[in-house]
Amino acid sequence: MNRLVLLDNEAVQSLxxxxxxxxxxxxxxxxxxxxxxVQGRSVQTAVPGAVRVEAGWDRTxxxxxxxxxxxxxxxxxxxxxxxxxASIRKxxxxxxxxxxxxxxxxxxxxxxxxxxxxxxxxxxxAEGRRVDIVAI
Numbered sequence: 001m002n003r004l005v006l007l008d009n010e011a012v013q014s015l016x017x018x019x020x021x022x023x024x025x026x027x028x029x030x031x032x033x034x035x036x037x038v039q040g041r042s043v044q045t046a047v048p049g050a051v052r053v054e055a056g057w058d059r060t061x062x063x064x065x066x067x068x069x070x071x072x073x074x075x076x077x078x079x080x081x082x083x084x085x086a087s088i089r090k091x092x093x094x095x096x097x098x099x100x101x102x103x104x105x106x107x108x109x110x111x112x113x114x115x116x117x118x119x120x121x122x123x124x125x126a127e128g129r130r131v132d133i134v135a136i
Contacts, residue, residue, distance in 0.1 A: 002042045002044075002109060003042070003044075003111045003112070003113060004043075004044050004046060004104070004108045004111070004112050004113070005029070005033045005046070005112075005114075006045075006046055006075075006104055006105070006112065006113070006114045006115070007026070007045070007072070007115050008097075008098070008101060008114060008115065008116040008117060008118065009051055009054050009097055009117075010055075010116070010117035010118075010136065011026045011116065011117070011136060012052060012055035012057050012067075013055045013056070014136070015027070015057075015064075015066065015067035016056075016057070016063055016064055016066075016067060018066075022136045026136060029115050029134055030070050030072070033113075034071060042110070045070070045071065045073065046072060046073040046074065046075050046104070047073075047074060048081075048097070048101055048103070048104045049075060049076050049077040049100065050085070050096050050099070051097040051100060051101060052074065054095070054096070054097040055097075075104050080107070081100065081104070081107065084102070084106055085099040085100045085102065085103040086099070088102040088103060088106075088127065094121055094124060094125055098121050098125050099125060101114065101125055102125025102126065105122075105125065105129055106126075106127070111130075111132065112126075112129070112130075113131070113133070113134060114131055114133055114134070116133060116134070116135065117136050
């Protein structure tokens with residue numbers, strides 16, 4: 001079974017600061033996903049590029065060194081993702097970052113989990129696609 005675990009803006013922001021009130025909860029979710037990889041399940045943890053920008057995650061900055069070690073892939077905002085995100089944003093009136101999350105959800109080939117502080121927006125951008133939500 002394939003699973004894609006996506007992070008929203010606040011989930012990403014919590015990775016930068018160990019004092020963030022949601023830091024341990026998000027780390028726990030990511031480590032659980034990484035453990036499943038070891039057990040033979042295909043699980044990928046990723047962050048859409050627009051989410052990473054909104055959260056301020058500069059992979060070259062020392063303050064993000066810990067997050068860089070967590071095996072979180074980037075989902076680029078390429079032409080296909082941008083077109084999909086633009087359509088989602090027009091229909092749902094969400095932020096660019098949330099629209100890119102929606103595009104990533106729509107493009108995923110397996111099951112999708114989103115670690116989010118705003119489950120309502122994730123349901124909106126999923127537009128009927130089944131998504132498992134981990135509310136933080």
